[in-house]
Amino acid sequence: MSPVINIIRVGKGRHHFDPKWKDRKDPPLSAYGINQARFxxxxxxxxxKIRRVFSSPMTRAIQTALEAFDPLNALDMPITVEPAFQVPSNRPSDVGSAWEDLVExxxxxxxxxxxxDDPDWFMNGSDTQGGDSTIAKQQAQKALRVIWEAAQGMSEHxxxxxxxxxxxxxxxFQGKLAIGYDEVLPCRLIDSPLSDVPMLSPENDLLETSSIDNQGGGLDGDWGSEIWLPRCLGRSRRCLLLSLT
Structure with a gap:
């Protein structure tokens, strides 16, 4: 079997709370977002058991990864910044920084x-606020390819x-499985006969699930009362989804 893929949504950035950041590019995590990531x-x-940690190149995404998984760096496992996981949008808060700035x-x-290899990655989105659907689909396929390639040679553990x-x-999740980002129906990543990369496919029934009460986690009611962690037991890939709302 293949490794478990854990997809974690970026914590909330400063632009969600501070009007001054609405029109600035690449806003950092807010204090709230930092708490989310640490939680x-x-x-x-x-x-x-983590073998790779990928992050969108946006500053708030990298900060989410570092706040949650920074101790892994002691194992010589830096966060892999991957343009395939960027936001498919060119609104100010979704325009990132050059790689030189990120490294600095x-x-x-x-x-x-x-x-x-893609120095202009931060200008590859859509001019529309929600992102162009074609660009978003292309972005999703790039992301799936990165996941698929990284999973090669790994074990189910x-x-x-x-x-x-x-x-x-x-x-x-093809707009079907995410429900308000608070709960997620089971899914699996399966090999597509039309492509050499996996496609997402829904399962019919809930498999192994567990819920986490947010009490004592340092987060307020915006988190929701619980998060679903579907244990997706697909033929080819398994996926867990955590959402920072």
């Missing part, structure tokens, strides 16, 4: 080599973590 890091049960900011904590944005996660 996920504290409750994540398989840190010792985060140093050896990140591996930004994937940005070298290994874990891959992906820090991505809500719009891309919604596209990955």
């Amino acid at each position: 996920v890091g504290n409750m994540f049960p398989h840190k010792g 900011t985060f140093g050896l904590a990140v591996d930004a080599s994937a940005l070298f 290994d874990h891959i973590v992906v820090i991505a944005h809500g719009s891309l996660i919604n596209e990955l």
